[in-house]
Every structure is written in structure tokens, then in C-alpha cells.
Amino acid sequence: xxxxxxxxxxxxxxxxxxxxxxxxxxxxxxxxxxxxxxxxxxxxxxxxxxxxxxxxxxxxxxxxxxxxxxxxxxxxxxxxxxxxxxxxxxxxxxxxxxxxxxxxxxxxxxxxxxxxxxxxxxxxxxxxxxxxxxxxxxxxxxxxxxxxxxxxxxxxxxxxxxxxxxxxxxxxxxxxxxxxxxxxxxxxxxxxxxxxxxxxxxxxxxxxxxxxxxxxxxxxxxxxxxxxxxxxxxxxxxxxxxxxxxxxxxxxxxxxxxxxxxxxxxxxxxxxxxxxxxxxxxxxxxxxxxxxxxxxxxxxxxxxxxxxxxxxxxxxxxxxxxxxxxxxxxxxxxxxxxxxxxxxx
Numbered sequence: 001x002x003x004x005x006x007x008x009x010x011x012x013x014x015x016x017x018x019x020x021x022x023x024x025x026x027x028x029x030x031x032x033x034x035x036x037x038x039x040x041x042x043x044x045x046x047x048x049x050x051x052x053x054x055x056x057x058x059x060x061x062x063x064x065x066x067x068x069x070x071x072x073x074x075x076x077x078x079x080x081x082x083x084x085x086x087x088x089x090x091x092x093x094x095x096x097x098x099x100x101x102x103x104x105x106x107x108x109x110x111x112x113x114x115x116x117x118x119x120x121x122x123x124x125x126x127x128x129x130x131x132x133x134x135x136x137x138x139x140x141x142x143x144x145x146x147x148x149x150x151x152x153x154x155x156x157x158x159x160x161x162x163x164x165x166x167x168x169x170x171x172x173x174x175x176x177x178x179x180x181x182x183x184x185x186x187x188x189x190x191x192x193x194x195x196x197x198x199x200x201x202x203x204x205x206x207x208x209x210x211x212x213x214x215x216x217x218x219x220x221x222x223x224x225x226x227x228x229x230x231x232x233x234x235x236x237x238x239x240x241x242x243x244x245x246x247x248x249x250x251x252x253x254x255x256x257x258x259x260x261x262x263x264x265x266x267x268x269x270x271x272x273x274x275x276x277x278x279x280x281x282x283x284x285x286x287x288x289x290x291x292x293x294x295x296x297x298x299x300x301x302x303x304x305x306x307x308x309x310x311x312x313x314x315x316x317x318x319x320x321x322x323x324x325x326x327x328x329x330x331x332x333x334x335x336x337x338x339x340x341x342x343x344x345x
Contacts, residue, residue, distance in 0.1 A: 022073040023295050025053035029063025029080030030176045031225045032109055032245035033282050036316050037080055037304075043315070044303045050296030059225045060176025067285060068093035077290040077297060081283045082109065082176030082245065083183075100288040104301075104336060106310055108322035110246040110271040110279040111181050112258040113168075119238035120162065122154075122259035126277060130189025131157045132166050133220050135213040144195045149215045166219040169230045170243035177227075180280045181243055182212040185261075188277060231256055246271060246279075247320025271322045282321070298337075305333045 027037055034057040045052025058066065060081040067079035068089055085103065093101060113129070115122060131137050132154065136146040154161035171178045190211035191197045199207040214220050223230050223242075230242040231252045241259065246266050249258050258266040261277050270276035284304075291297045303309060310316050312323055324332065 024051040025078065025294055025297055025300055026076045027053055027055045027078040027080065027284075028058045028066050028076045029056075029078075029284065030060045030082040030282070031057045031171070031227055032082040032177055032247065033080035033106070033284060035247060035251075035319050036106065036282075036321055037284070039316065039319055040300070040304045040309055043309075044296070044300050047303075048296065048299055050299060053296070053300060057225055059171070059174040060179065061174035062225075064089040064285075065092075067287065068096055068098055070096045071098060071287070071289050073294075075287075077287050077294050079285050081285065083179045083280065084283060085285060098287060098289075102286040102288055102336065104284050104286065104305065105324065105328070105332065106282050106284060106304070106321065107316070107324055108271055108279055109282050109320070110266040110276050110322075111177060111184065111243060112246055112249040112266045113185075113241055113243055113261065113278070114234065114249055114256040114258050115241050116234050116238040117255060117257050121257055122161070122241065123263075124161075124259050125158075125262050126185050126189035127192045128154075128158050128161065128189070129185045130187075130192075130211075133168060133214055134186055134190070134210070135215045136210060138193055138196070146210065149217070149219075152219070164239045167221065167237070167240040168219060168243065169221050169223045169233055169240055170214075171225060171227075172222045175225055177243065177245060178214075181278070182214065184278045184280060186214070187211040245320070246322070250320040268322060279322075301336055305329075305336055 027041070034055060037055045041053040041055050044050065060083055063076070063079035063081065064085060067076050069075050093099070113122070113124065132151060134149060137149050137151070139145045139147045140150065151157050151166060153163050153165055155163040157166070170181065196207070196210060199210065223233065227244040227248045230244055231248060234240055234242045234256050242256070249256060249266060264270045264276045266276055266278075271279045286301065307329070308314055310321065310323055311329065314323065317323065323329070
């Protein structure tokens, strides 16, 4: 969902915010966007007279909840997200008076399914991932019926895979990475079964339940919002796989390797051109009522969306961000700085 909501914020609200006197930008949200936002905040703090923004990694869902709780200095100014804002979250924002929001699309990321460099490289399909990790899967007898997931090893899923136990370390339901993994990987595999794909027209809710629900009987292990912790655990357990953003894979390529998914490796080029099957856009959302009341907000937005940060040779590329096209970046900056509606198609 691509959105920009533009409404008039009362002068009284802005005055109240200014009177309260918070002088540090508050940013919450996605663990995937966190390293990008942190680098921007550090550079912003060094090159301007404003305080370094406070960046917290709460997960995309957790960030949306905090962001949409209301206007005022006890609520965050910006939330990072590794998927677009949901309609239910937008409704919560509106119900709490947060009606003037700008969506900023900063670039792209791929979701890596990685393991230790000490272990053999995995070559997987989205169908393999669905059969290994979904709560319910098609009956192995070939009938068009769903059963609780019976698979314990990768070889049971696909006889070309190793006979090791299925152990996948990943984020919790509050994570945008988890949402994106369910939509891009699990649902992508789910659709390989024609009779399940047909459910989408007949009963969309049932279809989503089948295609997005992750098993809870042990093979999928929630490790919280800390992607670095997943990397550490993969180092200690060469038999496990882990799910996190491409940026963490790139930063830790001396420790972990990204599995090949349908003959594509998670690399800059394959994510940028969309050929890597598990890639996604990244965002942050701005509370416009706070723009002129929290010192430095406009300058922070200008820094984040600058060519120096997110351009083709920007410093965020060193952290793993896949940039927008030249035209997208130009439109982004024009719209963010002018306050016009932002729509990235």
C-alpha cells in the first residue's frame, strides 16, 4: 500500500508540542531499517547543531503501534518499517488523531535465508520453505487436504536437500521481516499448489491463514527483533538457518552465507532488478504534526533523503541498502521537502 495522508493540523497542537520542549527526534520501528537510520542519525548529529536522534529497534509492528498511539512529545516522531503500513494500523492512527502522515520509500532489501559459512550452502525454493515452515501443508499422500505439518528434516521436504533437522531462527509476528517473509516466501510457495491458490477467490481469509501461518511445533524458533543475535546463533549451530535482511548478511558475510532461492543468490544486483524472489521495499513514516515542533526534523529528513545518503554512491549502500532509481529519488526529495503527496509506483 502506498500512501500519503494530508490533513490540516491545528496551530494549537503545534504550539503545545513546542511548549513541551523535547529537543531530540524519536524514531522507532523496523530492525531491518534500524542500521540505516542509525548511520543517518550519527552523521546528522555530527554535521549539525541538533541532537543526535534517538533510534529504537522495536520491529515494524511494534513501531507502528507506538507511532499511531497519538500526537505529542511522549509519542515517536518517525517509525521505520520493512513493509508498508497496514490499513488496520492506519485506522488506529486516525482514531488517535494521527492523520497527517508521510510515507517515505527509502530503497529495497532482500530477505536472506542464511546459514553458517562452515556448513554446505542451501539451494531452496519457496515451495521448500512453505513445506518446511507452514503450520499446515498439503497431505503427503497427494490428496487435496491440509494436515498439521509433519516434516522434521529438510530431506523429507525435498529429497535433494540434506537429512538435517529443520531448524530456522527467525523474527516474531511483530516484525516486518516476518510479515514480508510470509508474503514473499511462504505464500510464494503456497501458490505452487493450484487447489490452495484457488482458495484465494473463494475464501481469502482461509487462504491467508494457510499461506501465512508459521508452524509452532519447534522447527521455527522465534529469536526476537535482534538480527545480530540470529547471526551469533548460526555461528554456534551450523545446522540451523536464519531469516534476516540482506544488509545483515552483507555485514556478516565472513560468518554466514545466503541460501540460493530458485537459482538466485541474495545479492545487490538480483535484489535491485527484482529477480531474487524474496525482496521487498523499505520505508519510514513521518508524523507531520511534529515537523516544525521537534528541532531538526526537517534537516534529518533532508539528510536521509540526500544523494550523499541514499544515492547510487551514498553511504547507506555500504550498509546494504539497495537504492531507488534516479527518478524515484528525485521525486522523493521534491515531495518530502515540499510537503506534496508522495506516491511511489
